[in-house]
Amino acid sequence: MWIGMIGAMMIDRLSAAAKFLRRRRTALNKAFGAMAIALAVPALLTGPASASRLKDITKIEGVRENQLIGYGLVVGLPGTGDRAQNALFTEQSLRSMLERFGVALDNERILQTRNTAAVMVTASLPGFSRNGDKIDVTVSALGDARSLQGGTLLVTPLTAADGNVYAVAQGQLIIGGFQAAGAAGSIQRGVPTQGRIPAGATVERELAFPINELDTVRYVLKNPDFTTANRIASAIDQRLSGRFARAVDLATVEVLVPADYRGQVTTMLAELESIDVETDEIARVVVDESSGTIVIGQNVRISPVAIAHGNITIRISERPIPSQPSPFSRVGETVVVPRTDIAVEEDLGNGFRVIEDNITLQELVDGLNAMGVTPRDMISILQTIKSSGAMQAELVVQ
Structure with missing residues (x-):
């Protein structure tokens, strides 16, 4: 009797083990059979496409940044500025500045410019900037200065492509890199000839853009796609309860401002920018x-x-x-x-x-x-x- 019970138990265990091995072999065959091209990165988002807000996938046509540029002088450098014999424009700029302040100079004498560096100043003027707003500027050495560490940018007008001055920059530079040298070697980290001045420029001229007077508004897709543009137009029509939007092409959606929003285009844009749109993409x-x-x-x-x-x-x-x-x-x-x-x-x-x-x-x-x-x-x-x-x-x- 005991022998029969033990034999039955052994048969049950062997049967369970065989079933487990069959399930394991089936799972492995499926895994190997699905081998193809795949991602070689640790983690991926492979779920269905999620909806994105309209403000995150588009921008308003005409609302953009404008590039500004200017030429200036950085002073107060500890002997790391331009050398007069290699950067003649630095000496000329220094002479012109001193003459404007009424300082008489001997034209036959060469000025020492080791504490001064000629620089180019660049900045981006955001849309709808107002007089008195502060913007960041980037300062880059133009001559053979070794470092701008410890320098101060003098008043520098910043102009746009149309030649008009839109901002004025001045201030103490912040340098991310450094350079140190000795008798037998030197070391450098980062770029010591480039720096930034946070809020270093003041806006002096506004860029006029009467957005509330527009009759039509154009949305520009950041990732152009015909399907996404059509979905955006449908979502806008659904929110405005009418036929006001149309996809002009794969990158542009044009919206006719309804009568209720005439003169209040910003209000319409604020209501539309939170619309969720499911984006499409090219394989x-x-x-x-x-x-x-x-x-x-x-x-x-x-x-x-x-x-x-x-x-x-x-x-x-x-x-x-x-x-x-x-x-x-x-x-x-x-x-x-x-x-x-x-x-x-x-x-x-x-x-x-x-x-x-x-x-x-x-x-x-x-x-x-x-x-x-x-x-x-x-x-x-x-x-x-x-x-x-x-x-x-x-x-x-x-």
């Missing part, structure tokens, strides 16, 4: 060969294709052996004879793998992770599959 695979980074969009699809990828390893070893003359021989000498062993090993991995039709990105990722494919191998696989025509996506190699 694209981006490969950075220098870092081994691969990014695959969720719309990438692979046609049925078979893949085999292997590695060849060549091992070369040197085993020199001595060669001696025969015993009691009066001729000959002991020499070393080189001997080289070359072995070639080819690892074909798991052989051919068949890629099923319309595999999803999640299946590709799971299959590749199960196979343990490295990023470098993935780059080769991606380029080869694209060349075969089995990848329905744009491949961008950086």
Whole structure:
């Protein structure tokens, strides 16, 4: 009786183990069968496309920054400024500045400019900036100054492309880099010939843009796409309860200002900018060969294709052996004879793998992770599959 019970228990355990092994083998076959192109990065967002706010995916046409530029002088440098014999424009600028302050100079004498540096000053003027607003400026050395550390920018007018002055910059520079030198060497970190002045320029002229007087408003897509533009127009019409928006092209959506918002365009824009729009994108695979980074969009699809990828390893070893003359021989000498062993090993991995039709990105990722494919191998696989025509996506190699 006991023997029969023990035998039944052993049969049950063997049956359970067999079922577990069958389930494990089925799971592994699915993982290996789904091997294809996949992401070689640790984490990916592979879920469905999420909706984005209209303000995050578009910008208003005409509302933009304007670039400003100016020429100025930085003074107060500890002997790290321009040298007069190499930067003549620095000496000329210094003479002109001193003459404006009524300082008479001897034209025959060369000014020492080691404490002064000629610089170019750049800034971005935001849209709707008002008189008195402060903006950041960037200061870059123009001559052969070694460092701008400790310098002060003198009053510098900043002009736009139309030649008008829109801001005036002045202030103490903040340098991110440094340079130190000794008798036998030097060290440098960052760029000591470039600095910034936070809130270093004051806006003196406004850029007129009467947005509330507009009859139509144009939204410009940051990532142009026909489907996204059409969805934006539909979402705006739904919010405004009418037919006011139309997709002009893949990058522009034009909105006719309703009668209720005439003269109050900013109010309409404030109500529309929080609209959620589901964006679309081109199926694209981006490969950075220098870092081994691969990014695959969720719309990438692979046609049925078979893949085999292997590695060849060549091992070369040197085993020199001595060669001696025969015993009691009066001729000959002991020499070393080189001997080289070359072995070639080819690892074909798991052989051919068949890629099923319309595999999803999640299946590709799971299959590749199960196979343990490295990023470098993935780059080769991606380029080869694209060349075969089995990848329905744009491949961008950086």
